[in-house]
Amino acid sequence: MRITAGLVLAMIPLLIQGCTKTGNAEEPLPSQLPAAQKPVVQTVTPTPSEDAAAIGITAENYPRIDGSTSTLPLVQRIYKRMFLHVDGGGDGWPGLPQQASKTMRSYEMLIAGDVDLILVPDPSQEIRQMAESSGTELEYIPIGAEALVFVTHKDNIVNNITASQVQRIYSDMSVTDWSELGGQKGRIVPICRNADSGSQAQLENLVLMGRTINPAIEDNYMERDMNGILEMVEDYRYFAREGEESAYSLGYSLYYYIQISESVNGRRDIKALSYNGIAPTPETIVSKEYPLAINYYAVVRKDLPADHPARKIADWLVTTSGQWEVAISGLGALKTLYESP
Numbered sequence: 001m002r003i004t005a006g007l008v009l010a011m012i013p014l015l016i017q018g019c020t021k022t023g024n025a026e027e028p029l030p031s032q033l034p035a036a037q038k039p040v041v042q043t044v045t046p047t048p049s050e051d052a053a054a055i056g057i058t059a060e061n062y063p064r065i066d067g068s069t070s071t072l073p074l075v076q077r078i079y080k081r082m083f084l085h086v087d088g089g090g091d092g093w094p095g096l097p098q099q100a101s102k103t104m105r106s107y108e109m110l111i112a113g114d115v116d117l118i119l120v121p122d123p124s125q126e127i128r129q130m131a132e133s134s135g136t137e138l139e140y141i142p143i144g145a146e147a148l149v150f151v152t153h154k155d156n157i158v159n160n161i162t163a164s165q166v167q168r169i170y171s172d173m174s175v176t177d178w179s180e181l182g183g184q185k186g187r188i189v190p191i192c193r194n195a196d197s198g199s200q201a202q203l204e205n206l207v208l209m210g211r212t213i214n215p216a217i218e219d220n221y222m223e224r225d226m227n228g229i230l231e232m233v234e235d236y237r238y239f240a241r242e243g244e245e246s247a248y249s250l251g252y253s254l255y256y257y258i259q260i261s262e263s264v265n266g267r268r269d270i271k272a273l274s275y276n277g278i279a280p281t282p283e284t285i286v287s288k289e290y291p292l293a294i295n296y297y298a299v300v301r302k303d304l305p306a307d308h309p310a311r312k313i314a315d316w317l318v319t320t321s322g323q324w325e326v327a328i329s330g331l332g333a334l335k336t337l338y339e340s341p
Helices: 050-055 069-082 103-112 125-134 163-170 198-208 215-220 226-239 255-265 282-286 309-317 320-328
Strands: 002-004 019-022 025-028 065-067 117-121 138-153 188-190 248-254 270-272 293-301 337-339
Touching: 050 069, 050 309, 065 069, 065 103, 069 117, 069 255, 069 309, 069 320, 103 117, 103 125, 103 198, 103 293, 117 198, 117 309, 125 198, 138 198, 138 226, 138 255, 138 282, 138 309, 138 320, 163 188, 163 198, 198 248, 226 248, 226 255, 226 270, 248 255, 255 270, 282 293, 293 309, 309 320
Parallel strands: 065 117, 188 248
Antiparallel strands: 002 337, 019 025, 117 293, 138 248, 138 270, 138 293
């Protein structure tokens, strides 16, 4: 089976689915631990696959892997490629990761040494500064393509937005009406994400360029969930003020999550806007023609030994087999043409 660059980003994942004292020490309860650190109750020891054996992965040395919400399906697919399906153990893979710690927390845990490998989009400036202040050098291995996209309701006649317009909408709020973007006269309702989200990091890195989001937007229109911001963009018009039939909201998300959201929730009444005249498509994102195209990375600490299992997994992700799993997970594989293993 062959897959072209035009299909890789459109492929939808198939896998959506207090303290206790001991002596003088305090240990957190399992429910208080980050997702990647929570103990996994296993009744069956996973058996390594041929893929795992080929790169030296065993049940005992399998690395601690975490990442963003959008990369959890890939984290799970890696596990399923490394170990054989067995009867029992939940869905047949004992120890299969069930949660992601999300972008910011994953970086924090990697820097602290609490995980070995994370799968995440480009880091924010805050993350880079955090790593630098801790004296930790991080190594970034590109594994997939992604993009920041701006979204609005499908009934909005506006189809394009520019960098300057985004800055003036989200930072100084000097653009407040869709007519200034070539649409019908109607209020722009900008919605933002929380500061530690991956999409917020990309907005700051790629578009705001040192500017900050206006506090009025953060106070009134902040959404902490990736799915929630899409829902707000879709539903706002039904709750608009009287006489504001042409008021539409504006939000942003990662291209991947829009794809996965449509798969889970059905086709939404939203659309992605072109940015500086270029539409976000699988082809323009993989080729980097779309201006807000970014990468997904396998990230390790630079001082990690060359033979560490985490490095072996990272290296495997850029092979034909690994890139296949990246694409099937819904992320854009960097190889533009490859065969399924």
